[in-house]
Amino acid sequence: MLKIKNLYTAYGRILVLKNVSLHVDRGEIVCLIGANGAGKTTLLLTVSGLVSAREGEIFFEGVPIHHLAPHQIVRLGISQVPEGRQIFAPLTVRENLELGAYHRWRQEGKRAVLADLEEVYRLFPRLKEREKQLAGTLSGGEQQMLAIGRAFMARPKLLLLDEPSLGLAPKLVDFIMEKILELNRQGLTILIVEQNARRALEIAHRGYVLETGRIVLQGSAQELALDEDVRRAYLGRDYKEFAEV
Known part of the structure; x- marks a missing residue:
């Protein structure tokens, strides 16, 4: 459904995304995890057309969208929930x-x-x-x-979620994550950016790890949750959610 190829995005002279390629298939929840400043929000803003790509291509259902205006991208079927809600x-x-x-x-x-x-x-x-x-x-x-x-x-056909758990109490995080799952069960495809990697991997089918603007790791949610580098950096060594799956 969504395909990003060799994407570079910059703010002025500062290059934020560097040769990023990823895909989201219809019906999936795909998570993008990484530290603050890794470029996660910039990637969503580039997909939405709010930030222009310097190089690379973005396709949605086979249609190139990297030169379209934000309102045109919304009409094609992509909606974004921005970080900080911005209601x-x-x-x-x-x-x-x-x-x-x-x-x-x-x-x-x-x-x-x-x-x-x-x-x-x-x-x-x-x-x-x-x-x-x-x-x-x-x-x-x-x-x-x-x-x-x-x-x-x-x-939308594709929902972009930017840090939906940010600033919420644990019970509300549980509620929001369950609603995201419910929307996915209804057929909505979701790309979620989430600094709370543990919760993102619990609901996602697949994921990507973004570090300093580059994709450094990808795999199923289970594979990422069991990866020692991911656990050390984002989950904590004692994380065992997938250990018995």
Whole structure:
């Protein structure tokens, strides 16, 4: 579904991504793990068209997208949940969700959009309770639910998630991760960037390790979880989640 070939991305003279190649197949959850500053967020922003690639190619369902504008990429079926949520604080919960479907109103009509709004409320009942509340007054966990719900309202084929567990209490992390799994079971393909490598590998099918802008390791979630270098750097030596699988 998503194929990245020999990607280089820079901010001015600072080269952040260096010859990155990866793929995400339909129906997968693929995680990208690495330390702060490794280039994980930059990779998602490049896929979304918010940062331009200096070299390389990005294909989505066989279509080259590395020269497309962000709104064109959204229309093709890619939505991103940004790091830090970036919800529209002065707007209500419902207004935020409706904005997620901005490109669908004319083509699909009000009925289709409202049906998906009800699906978001089913996934996240708290948002239904807070429907008329200003988004900026929500808790961190509720804002993360809203950011995911807003991205879902675009009806993506591929969902990009940037640090969905950031700043959340453990119980909320469990809840968010279960909802990500539920969306995947419904057929949504997911590429997740997550500094909490342990949780990312628990839900992913495959993963890549990014260090200083380069892919240094790839494999199934189980293979990465059992790799000594990954365990030492990201999981802790005592991590045994996959030891008995």
